[in-house]
Amino acid sequence: SYVVTQPPSVSVAPGKTATITCGGKNIGSKSVHWYQQRPGQAPVLVIFYDDDRPSGVPERFSGSNSGDTATLAISRVEAGDEADYYCQVWDTTSDHPVFGGGSKLTVL
Amino acid sequence: QVQLQESGPGLVKPSETLSLTCAISNGSIGSYYWTWIRQSPGRGLEWIGYIYYTGITNYSPFFQSRVTISLDTSKKQFSLRMNSVTTSDTAVYYCARVTGDIDYHYFDSWGQGTLVTVST
Numbered sequence: 001s002y003v004v005t006q007p008p009s010v011s012v013a014p015g016k017t018a019t020i021t022c023g024g025k026n027i028g029s030k031s032v033h034w035y036q037q038r039p040g041q042a043p044v045l046v047i048f049y050d051d052d053r054p055s056g057v058p059e060r061f062s063g064s065n066s067g068d069t070a071t072l073a074i075s076r077v078e079a080g081d082e083a084d085y086y087c088q089v090w091d092t093t094s095d096h097p098v099f100g101g102g103s104k105l106t107v108l
Numbered sequence: 109q110v111q112l113q114e115s116g117p118g119l120v121k122p123s124e125t126l127s128l129t130c131a132i133s134n135g136s137i138g139s140y141y142w143t144w145i146r147q148s149p150g151r152g153l154e155w156i157g158y159i160y161y162t163g164i165t166n167y168s169p170f171f172q173s174r175v176t177i178s179l180d181t182s183k184k185q186f187s188l189r190m191n192s193v194t195t196s197d198t199a200v201y202y203c204a205r206v207t208g209d210i211d212y213h214y215f216d217s218w219g220q221g222t223l224v225t226v227s228t
Contacts, residue, residue, distance in 0.1 A: 031209075
């Protein structure tokens, strides 16, 4: 089955740009979705279809997807962005979703 | 904005059956898939299965032998039953709505999650 890989942790200073990657074979041919999960809370969709933002998600959140890597970028990082971030694709062969293992974003 | 709310026992004994329900409000049940996802303590998200509004189901191979997801359109709710639970099934269980184009689905609304502990 399809596998996506994320770095376990990413650290960034406040005000800088955080980038979180999601790797998979030819992932650029799939749509990648991203979820933010703050401690003790349910996941929240922040990016869908590679680079679309749901209403209410700040423009600081953006996504891209090409080749074997999709990327979530968070510009002007704030303390409130500290959370776990998960990427997700849909495996068309099995008709199942596939989640990355999650990346913990730490704001220094 | 659709809202989802999980309910069910927070404690289940080993070898027994875990039963949870997800109530859907402020939204239609039709034309969507409805799904269960769990998260073991300190771990990532693990997909369990989904049910389409027509009743068609699809389960993760990991759970297929002991899980059933059902839908009650009249009550606007769907349910999860997992039998023969072990302590490894201790987790926060989320219900969620699946949306998006075929082959590009994503989860746009989630319940708050409910912790189920498997213990004697």
